[in-house]
Amino acid sequence: PAITPRTLFQAASVSKPVAAMAALRMVEQGQLDLDGDINTALTSWKLPEGKGKPSVRQLLSHTGGMTVSGFPGYAAGKSVPTLVQVLDGAWGANSKAIRVDTAPGSAMRYSGGGYTVLQQAMIDRSGKPFDVLLRESVLKPLGMNDSSFSQPLPAALQAQAARAHHEDGKPYPGGSHTYPELAAAGLWTTPEDLAKFVIAIQQGAAGSDSGVISAAMTRTMLTPVMGDYALGLQIGDGGKVFEHNGSNMGFRAVIVGSTDSGDGAVILTNGDEGLKLA
Secondary structure, three states, X not given: OOOOOOOEEEOHHHHHHHHHHHHHHHHHOOOOOOOOEHXXXXXOOOOOOOOOOOXXXXXXXXXXXXXXXXXOOEOOOOOOOOHHHHHHOOOOOOOOOOOEOOOOOOOOOOOHHHHHHHHHHHHHHHOOOHHHHHHHHHHOOOOOOOOEOOOOOOHHHHOOEOOOEOOOOOEOOOOOOEOOOHXXXXXXXXXXXXXXXXXXXXXHHOOOOOOOOOHHHHHHHOOOOEOOEOOOXXXXXXXXXXXXXEEEOOEXXXXXXXXXXXXXXXXXXXXXXXXXXX
């Protein structure tokens, strides 16, 4: 089917800033401690002793010393490991165990693994499935009505979804991969919905409550921790631009917004060469 404004794409790592905003809302509500040991928020699984205890701020900014940069996903229709199996690199998981192997706070190293630990903490603290938590805390308040963190995508939404394409332009046989690592890579969304998210950050930076987090927390979200990475967003142009891109099998995504001019762009593509187009 032809793509329309309501066609769903995998946002891939552009899931991270959306998950980050949900985590920061939980911080404002007292459910998560921004600078406390993440293990205090985890109940159904604990991060094993490593080189230290990362905080929410460190996990969101890729400074937690965490392993596993990204995830390949699972073929459509195949069995998918549980989140705890992914965290432990256990039976069924196609990624390694997620652990702290560098002192937290010592370096910035991109880690989808850190977001996966945070996903478990957010589930444990809220008592809700992650897709429900994100719908209630971020997607619905921002009017992102065509977006979902449900993986695999529910049957009712399948007809609305773009097909993943290989770099040679052919569709991937079997369809889109499933990503149980929802916070790191699991969002299905539209350009318009992500534009609402970008605008919410711009409004927060300008001093208004986004409806999800306060203006002060938005400024925290936009403050780099190490290098150019803040809490779920990369910051550029002397602090005036926030951005993120994403790469899942057959999908490439880019969001960018200026806190100075109010300009922004969202580009979602359903092909492995999509970033060149973007």
